[in-house]
Structure formats: structure tokens, C-alpha cells
Amino acid sequence: MAETSAISEDFLRQLTAVGEVDILVGVPTFNNRDTIERVLSAVQVGLTKYFHRERCVLINPDGGSTDGTPDIFKNASVEDFGMLLTSNPLRTFHRVSAPYHGIPGKETALRTLFTAADLLRAKACAIFSPDSLSITPEWVDSLIRPVYREEYDFVAPVYQRQKFDGLLARGLISPVVASLYGRRVHEPVGSELGLSGRLACHFLESNVWEEDLTTFGLEIWMTTTAIVNQFRLGESFLGPKIHAAKQFGQDVAGTVRQVVGALFRCLDLHQDFWKRREGASEALPLFGFEYKVALEPLRIGKKGVLDTFRSQVEQLVPILESILTPQTLLHLRNVAQLADRDFHYPDELWVKTIYEFAAAHHRSVINRDHLLQALPPLYRGWVGSFILENQKTDAARMDQRIEALGQEFDRWKSYLTDRWEAGTGGER
Numbered sequence: 001m002a003e004t005s006a007i008s009e010d011f012l013r014q015l016t017a018v019g020e021v022d023i024l025v026g027v028p029t030f031n032n033r034d035t036i037e038r039v040l041s042a043v044q045v046g047l048t049k050y051f052h053r054e055r056c057v058l059i060n061p062d063g064g065s066t067d068g069t070p071d072i073f074k075n076a077s078v079e080d081f082g083m084l085l086t087s088n089p090l091r092t093f094h095r096v097s098a099p100y101h102g103i104p105g106k107e108t109a110l111r112t113l114f115t116a117a118d119l120l121r122a123k124a125c126a127i128f129s130p131d132s133l134s135i136t137p138e139w140v141d142s143l144i145r146p147v148y149r150e151e152y153d154f155v156a157p158v159y160q161r162q163k164f165d166g167l168l169a170r171g172l173i174s175p176v177v178a179s180l181y182g183r184r185v186h187e188p189v190g191s192e193l194g195l196s197g198r199l200a201c202h203f204l205e206s207n208v209w210e211e212d213l214t215t216f217g218l219e220i221w222m223t224t225t226a227i228v229n230q231f232r233l234g235e236s237f238l239g240p241k242i243h244a245a246k247q248f249g250q251d252v253a254g255t256v257r258q259v260v261g262a263l264f265r266c267l268d269l270h271q272d273f274w275k276r277r278e279g280a281s282e283a284l285p286l287f288g289f290e291y292k293v294a295l296e297p298l299r300i301g302k303k304g305v306l307d308t309f310r311s312q313v314e315q316l317v318p319i320l321e322s323i324l325t326p327q328t329l330l331h332l333r334n335v336a337q338l339a340d341r342d343f344h345y346p347d348e349l350w351v352k353t354i355y356e357f358a359a360a361h362h363r364s365v366i367n368r369d370h371l372l373q374a375l376p377p378l379y380r381g382w383v384g385s386f387i388l389e390n391q392k393t394d395a396a397r398m399d400q401r402i403e404a405l406g407q408e409f410d411r412w413k414s415y416l417t418d419r420w421e422a423g424t425g426g427e428r
Helices: 009-018 036-050 069-075 081-087 106-119 137-148 167-181 197-205 212-216 218-228 252-269 271-276 302-315 317-323 326-336 347-363 368-373 375-389 395-411 413-420
Strands: 023-026 055-062 092-099 124-127 154-160 193-196 233-240
Touching: 009 092, 009 106, 023 036, 023 106, 023 137, 036 055, 036 069, 036 092, 036 137, 055 069, 055 106, 069 092, 092 106, 106 124, 106 197, 106 218, 124 137, 124 197, 137 154, 137 193, 137 233, 154 218, 167 218, 167 252, 167 271, 167 347, 167 375, 167 395, 167 413, 193 197, 193 218, 197 218, 212 218, 212 252, 218 252, 252 271, 252 347, 252 368, 252 375, 271 413, 302 317, 302 326, 302 375, 317 326, 317 347, 317 368, 326 347, 326 375, 347 368, 347 375, 347 395, 347 413, 368 375, 395 413
Parallel strands: 023 055, 023 124, 055 092, 154 233
Antiparallel strands: 124 193, 154 193
């Protein structure tokens, strides 16, 4: 049974009034007034259309919004909702507002939702980002149906992304998870998710909630924990992933440090699993009909990315000497000397870079925060190289390119294992 001391008395009273449910949907928010109404509309229509016979609850954990987001949630309505209800009368449908105090973030929001799932004995849960511009009612069915009807425990999203969107996941997080954990998850840090009530309870009972890991890397921890504990995983194709426009470089350093730092921490937690795992990685069962629509490519200023890489590599040499082998560092410095027309960050070098960083992080060869701060400039170099090489590449060839990179991570897995307990960066 969930620990109830972490939730407010008002929230507990609301949950008591709801009683048991079949399906719980959570939409965590913090100052999302510009997008939340669209998300709530899609979720409510999706539940009405696809799960009108089930007992459903929609919960909004809010981190202290000051822009009126909670009021929009409480008053949310759907155009022609009455007509929908006439043709699909809901068995029961509840909306629960759950404001919480402290630092706004997914850690507290998802812990609140997992507690509610436990108390309400929910069979299936889904979590949706409050700022998605492309959500449709079908997303609700795509994430919940495999859990509720097919008894899957963890359903990750598969998005159609803009050409160079999501490179951190596609070029680093996903291939590392596939190589080490043995499951090919397209979006191991996806912002939408379906999961079973029993997996929500398993997450709730884990002892990592007081760590920084759950503050910045909850999605990768949930993905890898589900794999390690042999829960039943699948994926659902949702369609285009469109979010508010932003330039590459806006806090890319912070994102890389947080997400990759969380991945490295998971490698520590699960080292007994991945070090003994053998064999090729496996694809997850995919639900939904996969289709493509025309998307405007994400614009990234290549010159600025490469110039930042070149200048910072030399500045970081004293730190990189503690993290990387002399051979890898020499190769990296040689790449930094290449002109734009010849610039190429080889897959083998990228894989060795990441694996040597992971091993150095595990051994704490230097302060871990300082170590992670040295990685974003190198990530920029890889991104710049990837864009230069794939400017005219179509979607199918891009998929093949990413698959080849994943095979390189597979090929060098033993390299990470050997370095895991080795000496400092300068030793073999």
C-alpha cells in the first residue's frame, strides 16, 4: 500500500471519493496555460471514445503554476462533449486536481501519480506531456490499450520526429540502452508513457526517490528498471512529435548533463544485469499503424556548433586527460582541427568517447559534475558531423544510419566492460 504521508489531505479525500478505477491518466503541469487545454481536450475525447465502459480518472499534479493552469484544468470542457457522451455514455469519469509544493518537476508529479494508482488500484495508467502540440485522442488508445487489453506493463512512445530532432536519444541514449540492456527502445526518455498499475507500484516502492536521479532522469530510470525487472515492454506509434519551436543550443548543455548523467547512474545501479547479459538486442513489439507526414526540418546552425566544439576541446584537455585514453583524446583533438568541408566525427570515436565517459563516471575519476560538464561540447561535435553527413539523406536512409551507429555500440560493449574497473583515463 502506498505511503500516504507524502500527499495532501485534500488530495487523499478526492481519491477516496473516486474509489477504485480501471484507468488513470496523469497530466503533470507547471505554467502550461498555452497548451494544456488542447492536451486535456484530446485526453478527454480519447477516454470517452475508446474507454467509455471503464472507470476512469484524470489527475493533474501541478507544481505551483501561477499562470492559471490549474483553473483551466478544473474548468476544461470539450466541444460537442455532450454529443460524444450521448453515443458513448461514460461509466464513471473523474477529474482530480493535485497541487503539490516543493521543486516543480516530474519526480514529485509522477510519485504523486504512482501513489494515486496504488490507492485507486488502477489497472492501466498513461502519462501525457502538458505541452505537446500534436497530441490526438488516438494517443490515449495507443498507450493504454496494450496495457489494459494485452497485459503489457510498459509502453513507450514511437514518434515521427523532425529530421534532426531527438538526436540525443537517437545517437546516444537509445543505442546505449539497446547495447547494454538488450532492448531496442526508440524513445527511452519519451514524454508520454503507458504502464500497468503493478509497474507503477513497483516504481513507487523503489528506494531511489531521494536521489538526484529521479529529479533529472526519471524517464531513463523507469525504462531501464522495467527491463531489468523483466516487465513486459512494448511500443506504440503515436505519429508526429511537435513541440514549441526552439533553437538547438538553448540549454543543450544542461539537458546533456542531466539526461546522460542519469543514464550513467542507471549503469551503476544495474551493472550486475548488463555486464552479464549476452546476445543481440531485441526489438520491442510495436502497436499502431506507422505512417509518415511531411515535417519541417529542425534548423541547427552547423557553423556555431562546430566552432563551439573546436574551441572547447582544447580548453577541456586538462579535464579530458583524466577521462579519456590518450589515443581517444588524440583522435578527438585531430577531429577538432578539420575544416568544415572535411569534418567527420567517426562512429567508433563517438562510441569510445561515450563508453570512456561512462567508465570514468562510474569510477569517479574526477568530480562527476565536472565530468558531465565536459561532455556537451563533444556532443555538439558529433551533432555537427551527423548533420553535415546527412543533409540530403531521406528518412529511410537516416534510420539505416542510426541502426549502423547502434551496431557500433554493440561491437564495442566489451570495451566498456574492460574499462569499467580499469585505471584512470590515461591507462589502458
